[in-house]
Amino acid sequence: MNDWNRDNSIAQFIRQRRKELRLTQVKLSDTTGVGLRFVRELEQGKPNLMTNKINQVLLFFGHELSTKPISDSTGRNMGK
Amino acid sequence: MNDWNRDNSIAQFIRQRRKELRLTQVKLSDTTGVGLRFVRELEQGKPNLMTNKINQVLLFFGHELSTKPISDSTGRNMGK
DNA sequence: TCATATTATACCTTTTTGGGTATAATATAT
DNA sequence: ATATATTATACCCAAAAAGGTATAATATGA
Known part of the structure; x- marks a missing residue:
């Protein structure tokens, strides 16, 4: 278990929208062009992320x- | 000259609020604990920044x- | 239940940030 | 105009992110 912030609002937003569109992390990774590992760290609330990757x-999602x-x-x- | 996004809204927000409080970049750097270089890159709209530093x-500013x-x-x- | 799909964790490598410092450019005030 | 303060640019270094892959754990569905 890591010590990341699961109820990070950005993390929640991403995961929620992804699920609404019924996409897997792999699909989202592919379509957005960021690495799969990044999608996971993002959704799990890793605190230190690059802003341009997040924006990517x-x-x-139009945000x-x-x-x-x-x-x-x-x-x-x-x-x- | 760099190719950063000067009208980045986050960059603008920081610089504007800093000036309202009549702080120098050095002062802001000291009080927030981030490096002076970071404050500059932030205000100049460098796209790739670490989220935790920005939040710091x-x-x-209460944001x-x-x-x-x-x-x-x-x-x-x-x-x- | 059992097979499959999806997500999570661990390891290693490459790339890049952030810090510090020194210097140059610009703004501010007298 | 000129001295000072503030901001911008350039350099190197240490620390950390992001990517990839492989493996484990969990969820999903027939």
């Missing part, structure tokens, strides 16, 4: 990396 | 990496 996959505010449990915005 | 900077739909000029959603 997200593009297939891209962006930023969003972090809110705590009360909905308050954090940070400077 | 975004956290300071984090996420995904968003790509829309064309008409506002239509793209992709599968």
Whole structure:
């Protein structure tokens, strides 16, 4: 078992969309052009990934990396 | 000159927020703990960056990496 | 159950990032 | 204009990602 973040929202998004389209990891790897290992690390929430590779996959789903505010449990915005 | 994407939205976000707080790249580098070189590559829109490093900077601004739909000029959603 | 498909883990290699530093270019202020 | 501060570019090095492949584990279906 690795110590990656399974409920990483990006990871979840990818896996969910992939399953909705009934694609295997292999298929997604082929069609997006990233390695199979990368698809797995991505879906399993490996913390350190290359943004261009992620975007390469997200593009297939019509998405891209962006930023969003972090809110705590009360909905308050954090940070400077 | 490099061929990076200057109007990368994440890059723009970082630089804009940094300037609003009147911080130098050096200051931001120090306070976030990432290297100065990284801050520069980030703001200049280098496409291949490690997500954890970006998040390390975004956290300071109360943000984090996420995904968003790509829309064309008409506002239509793209992709599968 | 049993065979197959899909996903997960482990090992090795190549490639590239990120850090640091030094230097050059640009912006800012007096 | 000129001194200073800030940002940009170029170099090398260590550390780590991504790819490939092989094997194990798990899920799926007949």
